[in-house]
Every structure is written in structure tokens, then in C-alpha cells.
Amino acid sequence: xxxxxxxxxxxxxxxxxxxxxxxxxxxxxxxxxxxxxxxxxxxxxxxxxxxxxxxxxxxxxxxxxxxxxxxxxxxxxxxxxxxxxxxxxxxxxxxxxxxxxxxxxxxxxxxxxxxxxxxxxxxxxxxxxxxxxxxxxxxxxxxxxxxxxxxxxxxxxxxxxxxxxxxxxxxxxxxxxxxxxxxxxxxxxxxxxxxxxxxxxxxxxxxxxxxxxxxxxxxxxxxxxxxxxxxxx
Numbered sequence: 001x002x003x004x005x006x007x008x009x010x011x012x013x014x015x016x017x018x019x020x021x022x023x024x025x026x027x028x029x030x031x032x033x034x035x036x037x038x039x040x041x042x043x044x045x046x047x048x049x050x051x052x053x054x055x056x057x058x059x060x061x062x063x064x065x066x067x068x069x070x071x072x073x074x075x076x077x078x079x080x081x082x083x084x085x086x087x088x089x090x091x092x093x094x095x096x097x098x099x100x101x102x103x104x105x106x107x108x109x110x111x112x113x114x115x116x117x118x119x120x121x122x123x124x125x126x127x128x129x130x131x132x133x134x135x136x137x138x139x140x141x142x143x144x145x146x147x148x149x150x151x152x153x154x155x156x157x158x159x160x161x162x163x164x165x166x167x168x169x170x171x172x173x174x175x176x177x178x179x180x181x182x183x184x185x186x187x188x189x190x191x192x193x194x195x196x197x198x199x200x201x202x203x204x205x206x207x208x209x210x211x212x213x214x215x216x217x218x219x220x221x222x223x224x225x226x227x228x229x230x231x232x233x
Contacts, residue, residue, distance in 0.1 A: 002070065002074060003067070003070070004063075004066035004067055004069070004081070004082070004084060005081065005083045005084070006066075006083070006085065007083050007084065007085050007102070008085070009085060009086045009087065009088050009094070010085045010086075010087055011087070011088060011089070011090065012087040012088060012089055012095040012098065013029070014030075014031040018033055018055040018097055018098060020033075020035065021055050021056050021057040021061070021097075021125055022035070022121075022122045022125055022127040023035050023054070023055040024037070024043075024052055024054060024055075024118060025052065025053040025054075026043050026049055026052060027051040027052060027053060031053060037118045037122075037192070038192050040118065041111065041114065041115055041118070044108070044111075044115070044117070044118060045111050045114060047108060050102060050103055051100060051101065051103070052100075053098050053099070053100055054098070054099050054101055055098050056096075056097060056125060057125055058096060061124070061125055062084075062086065062099045063141060064138065064140070065099060065124045065125065065139075066082075066084045066099065067124075067139065067141035068123060068124040068139045069082050069101075069120060069121065070082070071144070071146050072120060072167070073104060073106070075167050076106070076167065076169070076171065077169070078104055078106045080105060080106075081104050082101060082102060082103055084099055084100065084102065085099075085100035085102070086099065086100075087099070087100060103117065110172075110173055111192070112173035112192075112193065112196055113171065113173075115192030115193040116166065116193045119155055119156075119192075119193055122155075123136075123139065123149055123150060123153045123155075123156070124138060124149065125138065126138040136153045137149050137152045150163070155194070158194060158198070159193065159197040159198065161210045162193075162197035162209065162210035162213065165210050165213050169217075170214055170215050171213070171215075171216060172213065172214045172215070172216045173196060173212055173213060173214075174212050174213070174214045175196070175212030196209050196212070197210055
């Protein structure tokens, strides 16, 4: 297995520890944590924001998160992958609760990809809302139980065809926003992957938003495409 790329460790300068896992924050002198992934989307959609903090449960969770994203980007053929910085406190000890994530340009291309990215970050932690451990399977980089982890996650159980299609290379969302393009920018970005994949424009044909995912190289419609088993190895 290829390994995620870590950049030199950085000093954690925020004044307080984070008590919850699965939270997001923009890298800034004053750190403001967000537990609502959809509302954090407005930050993800800002092209100037390329680095975020992500809180984890314990030390080995940092590596699980980085490895899971790295595996996903390898499957997708992303050349310039996401990189990571571990953090340390003033006393020189590593700050095990937070990982700095330097997001690959691939995920910043549109709001569909960036919404999916923040959802993928939580899967290795077996996150189930409000910092609770879910009924899924945490990711173990040594076992590389990627499929087991991904498809047992409660969130992605709701969009199985869409995530398989995306991982097969149909990564370009070609549809309009399911609730119309006349909504305010902030409101558009509070829906994200689930809403886009469960509805097509105008709110019809629920559950078929995956049809709006196209291969960037082909940009043509296709019927249901499920990932062959050899694709994952």
C-alpha cells in the first residue's frame, strides 16, 4: 500500500483543546470548530481555503483518516494528492486530537466533490453524529478494510450506487442544484452530497442523482455502472 504524504509538523497555537471528534475548522489564528458538515461547506467552497483542521478520537485515528483519503485518491487516480501536517504543542509533545489537512485541488473543483470529501473524512472514525461512535466499521490501514469500512457507513448506505459510480471515475457533477439555481449561495451549500445524489433537478426521480455524475474525460450519460471487484485491488 502507498502511504499518505506528511509535511513537517507544525505548532498548534490555538488556546483550547477540542473535546469532540469529527469536527472541522479553517486553519486560522482563531480556530472555530464546526460539527455541521453541510454548513461548513461554505468554507470548503471558498477557493482561497485549502487547509483545514479535522479533529479525531485518538492518535492512531490521524493515520487512519490520512490513509483512507489516500486510498480513495489512489482509486480515483488523483495525481497531486492531499497532504497532512501533524501538530505539536509548545511543550514539544504531539497534539493527537487534530490533524491539519491540505486539500488536493481535485476536491475543490466543485461543491459536489468538496461535500463528498468532508463526508469521507468521518468514515475512518466510524462517526455517527454528535461525536458518537456508529455501528459501522472503523478503517484499519494495516488490514486495508476499505470496502468494508466504506459500505458499512450509515451515510453512504444511503447513496451506494452514487459512491460506486464516483469511484469508477464519474467524478464530474453535471446537474443543476436539486432545489434550483436561484437560491442564495450559502443555502445552496447546506445540502451537499446526499441531496445531490438523491434528487435530480427540480426534485424529481428521487434516488437517481447519480445519473448526473459523468466521467470528465467522456462527459456523456451512461446507465448504472457498478465497480468491478478488480477495480479495488
